[in-house]
Amino acid sequence: MDHRNGLIGAPISRVDGPLKVRGEATFAAEFALDGMTYAALAFSTIAKGRIVALHTDRAESAAGVVFVMTHRNAPRMLPMPIIVQPTDKAAGGDNLPVMQDDRVSWNGQPIALVLAESQEQADYASSLITAQYAPEPAVTVFAEASRQATDSGTTLGQPLKLQIGDAEAALAGAAVAIDATYRTPYQNHNAMEPHAATVVWNGDDLMMHDASQAVVHTAASLATMFGIDEARVHVTSPFVGGAFGGKLLWQHQVLAAAAAKLTNRPVRIALSREGVYRVVGGRTMTEQRVAIGADADGRFVAIIHTGTSGATQRTKLAEAFTYPTMSNYAAKTFSLDNKLAYLDVIANSQMRAPGGAVGTFALECAVDELAVALAMDPIELRIRNEPVTEPTSGKTFSSR
Numbered sequence: 001m002d003h004r005n006g007l008i009g010a011p012i013s014r015v016d017g018p019l020k021v022r023g024e025a026t027f028a029a030e031f032a033l034d035g036m037t038y039a040a041l042a043f044s045t046i047a048k049g050r051i052v053a054l055h056t057d058r059a060e061s062a063a064g065v066v067f068v069m070t071h072r073n074a075p076r077m078l079p080m081p082i083i084v085q086p087t088d089k090a091a092g093g094d095n096l097p098v099m100q101d102d103r104v105s106w107n108g109q110p111i112a113l114v115l116a117e118s119q120e121q122a123d124y125a126s127s128l129i130t131a132q133y134a135p136e137p138a139v140t141v142f143a144e145a146s147r148q149a150t151d152s153g154t155t156l157g158q159p160l161k162l163q164i165g166d167a168e169a170a171l172a173g174a175a176v177a178i179d180a181t182y183r184t185p186y187q188n189h190n191a192m193e194p195h196a197a198t199v200v201w202n203g204d205d206l207m208m209h210d211a212s213q214a215v216v217h218t219a220a221s222l223a224t225m226f227g228i229d230e231a232r233v234h235v236t237s238p239f240v241g242g243a244f245g246g247k248l249l250w251q252h253q254v255l256a257a258a259a260a261k262l263t264n265r266p267v268r269i270a271l272s273r274e275g276v277y278r279v280v281g282g283r284t285m286t287e288q289r290v291a292i293g294a295d296a297d298g299r300f301v302a303i304i305h306t307g308t309s310g311a312t313q314r315t316k317l318a319e320a321f322t323y324p325t326m327s328n329y330a331a332k333t334f335s336l337d338n339k340l341a342y343l344d345v346i347a348n349s350q351m352r353a354p355g356g357a358v359g360t361f362a363l364e365c366a367v368d369e370l371a372v373a374l375a376m377d378p379i380e381l382r383i384r385n386e387p388v389t390e391p392t393s394g395k396t397f398s399s400r
Contacts, residue, residue: 016239019239020239025238025239026209026238026239027193027196027211027239027240027241028193028196028197028198028209028210028211028212028237028270029194029196029197029198029211029268029269029270030198031198031209031268033198033200033266034266035265035266036198036265036266036267036268037066037067037115037116037117037122037259037263037265037266037267037268038115038116038117038118038119038121038122038267038268038269039113039114039115039122039252039255039256039259039267039268039269040113040114040116040119040122040123040125040126041110041112041113041114041126041252041255041269041271041275041279042110042111042112042113042114042126042127042129042131043107043108043109043110043111043275043278044104044106044107044108044109044110044111044131044133045107045131045133046104046107046133046135046138047104047106047107047135047138047140047344047345048104048105048106048135048136048137048138048344049103049104049133049134049135049136049138050102050103050104050133050134050136051071051102051103051104051111051131051132051133052102052132052133052134053131053132054070054072054111054112054129054130054131054132055129055130055131056068056070056112056129058125058128058129059112059114059125059126059128059129060125062116062121062124062125062128063121064116064117064118064121064122064125065114065115065116065121065122065125066115066116066117066263066265067114067115067259067262067263068112068113068114068115068125068129069099069112069113069115069255069258069259069262070099070111070112070113071099071100071101071102071111073262074098074099074100074255074258074262075226075258075261075262076100077097077098077100077225077226077254077258078224078225078227079092079095079096079097079098079225080092080093080094080095080096080098080221080224080225080249080254081095081220081221081224082094082095082314082315083214083217083248083249083350088220089216089217089220089221090217090220090221091212091214091217091218091220091221091248091249092221092248092249092250093248093249093250093251093280093281093315093347093349094281094312094314094315094346094347095314095315096314098225098251098254098255098258099111099113099251099255099258104133105314105344106312106344106345106346106347107140107278107345108277108278108279108346109251109278109346110251110252110255110278110279111129111131112126112129113255113256113259114126114129115259115263115265115267119268119270138344139342139343139344140343140344140345142285142287142310142341142343145308145310145341145342145343146287146308146339146341148341148342149308149339149340149341149342150339151316151339151340152337152338152339152340153309153311153316153317153318153320153338153339153340154316154318155317155318155320155323155354155355160318160320160322160336160337160338161336161337161338162322162326162334162335162336162337162392163334163335163336164333164334164335164392165332165333165334166333167302167303167304167333167334167335168302168304168335169333170293170301170302170332170333171291171292171293171301171302171304172293173293173301174293174294174295174301174302175293175294175295175296176293176294176295176296176298176370176373176374177291177292177293177294177302177370177373178291178292178366178369178370178373179289179290179291179304180289180290180291180365180366180369181287181288181289181307182286182287182288182290182361182362182365182366183285183286183287183288184285184286184288184358184361184362185285186282186283186284186285186310187282187283187351188276188277188280188282189244189245189246189276189280189282189349189351190242190273190276191211191241191242191243191244191246191247191276192241192242193211193240193241193242194211194270194271194272194273194275194276195211195246195247195250195252195270195271195275195276195279195280196210196211196268196269196270196271197209197210197211197252197253197256197268197269198266198267198268199253199256199257199260199266199267199268199269200260200265200266200267201257201260201261201264204228204232205232205233205234206222206226206228206232206233206234206257206261207234207236208222208233208234208235208236208253208257209235209236209237210235210236210237210253211237211240211241211243211247212235212237212240212243212247212248212249213237213240213243213245213247213248214247214248214249215235215236215237216235217248217249218235218248218249218253219233219234219235220233221249222235222249222253222254222257225254226257226261244351244352245349245350245351245352245354246276246280246281246282246349246350246351248349248350250279250280250281251279252269252271252275252279253269255269256268256269278346279346280346280349281346281347281348281349282348282349282351283319283348283349283351283354283357283358284309284310284311284317284319284348285309285310286307286308286309286310286319286321286358286362287307287308288305288306288307288321288358288359288362289304289305289306289307290303290304290305290325290362290363290365290366291303291304291366292304292331292366292367292370294370294374297384298370298371298374298376298380298381298384298385299330299384299385300329300330300331300332300385301331301332301333302331302332302333302334302335303325303329303331303333303334303335304334304335304336305321305322305325305334305335305336305359305362305363306322306335306336306337306338306339307321307337307338307339308338308339308340308341309321309338309339309340309341310340310341310343310345310348311340311341311342311343311348312342312343312344312345312346312347312348313342314347315347315348316340317347317348317349318338318340318355319338319348319354319355319358320338320354320355320356320359321338321355321356321358321359321362322336322337322338322355322359323355323356323359324355324356324359324360324363325359325363326390326391326392326393327387327390327391327392327397328360328363328387329367329382329385329386329387329391330385330386330387330388330391331385331391334391334392336392367381367382
């Protein structure tokens with residue numbers, strides 16, 4: 001980057017800074033369109049099952065309500081192409097049907113969308129919607145799911161299981177060793193700008209002003225879902241108030257586009273914090289075993305980094321916590337694996353430093369614990385195990 005533009009370290013003003021400090025930067029929920037309607041979602045209250053009755057009469061008769069959309073009147077749409085698949089233009093967080101049937105797949109799944117003349121009217125009307133369910137057995141406890149985990153995860157098609165030598169034997173024979181378990185919780189996205197979109201159809205063309213970090217992918221995915229040419233979908237996102245993996249394509253944008261098509265009116269949808277937690281996937285929980293064996297001089301003879309991360313059957317997205325272990329330290333043997341603990345919850349998603357954030361936490365804590373066991377300065381221990389090439393592939397580092 002420095003060779004290409006020479007701007008690293010230079011006193012360059014942020015080009016959108018003046019617009020933002022004057023309040024003139026237009027974010028996704030700030031486009032003013034004639035005939036605007038405002039959307040609010042009603043969410044499921046069970047983790048898995050079917051909707052057997054959905055009562056919308058009170059919402060439909062509430063003041064200012066324009067339209068109520070459910071699986072009974074939503075347009076037919078294909079599932080979202082999910083971003084975890086190695087395809088060129090996929091942006092979806094999951095590949096479930098979006099309000100196409102009576103199935104419920106997680107607690108918080110949207111079961112209805114209300115359009116009204118104001119946001120307050122839409123919010124109130126959505127609170128009047130009630131549903132009866134036929135619940136089905138669901139797995140929602142990570143510890144329970146972990147006991148059943150057998151599948152090794154992949155990320156964007158790359159396997160996460162790797163064995164180099166006999167790490168367990170090397171650990172058992174090491175002069176000094178530590179063997180610890182580290183757990184990390186679920187983490188929600190909390191961008192300063194809520195997830196939002198302003199949507200309008202101009203004839204057969206769809207225009208979406210979105211809070212997105214993947215405008216081309218979103219356009220292509222929406223075109224697939226609505227069965228139209230990609231050239232007819234236009235997605236803008238000149239300003240994004242926080243993204244970090246969360247500002248991709250989720251059900252709220254799709255539902256807003258569907259409602260705008262049915263009513264032939266612009267739709268603004270802005271998720272509340274509750275809405276973000278229910279509709280937008282975050283970083284899943286993990287349980288990680290990190291065991292490191294070293295000789296008396298502190299040089300690693302074995303690194304074992306295994307465990308489970310939460311996932312759903314529909315995306316099978318691992319929180320790839322072994323990524324940093326593949327390249328941080330040299331060792332004679334490695335054993336890496338990330339098994340998937342399947343849960344009936346919202347699909348987890350990319351989040352800032354996916355895998356690396358929680359994996360580094362566990363790995364570096366383990367190195368610190370080994371330094372204590374060796375009575376060695378933790379920085380010196382790291383220096384002694386600095387790799388010349390990537391230790392698990394032998395490839396040359398582009399930078400270190």
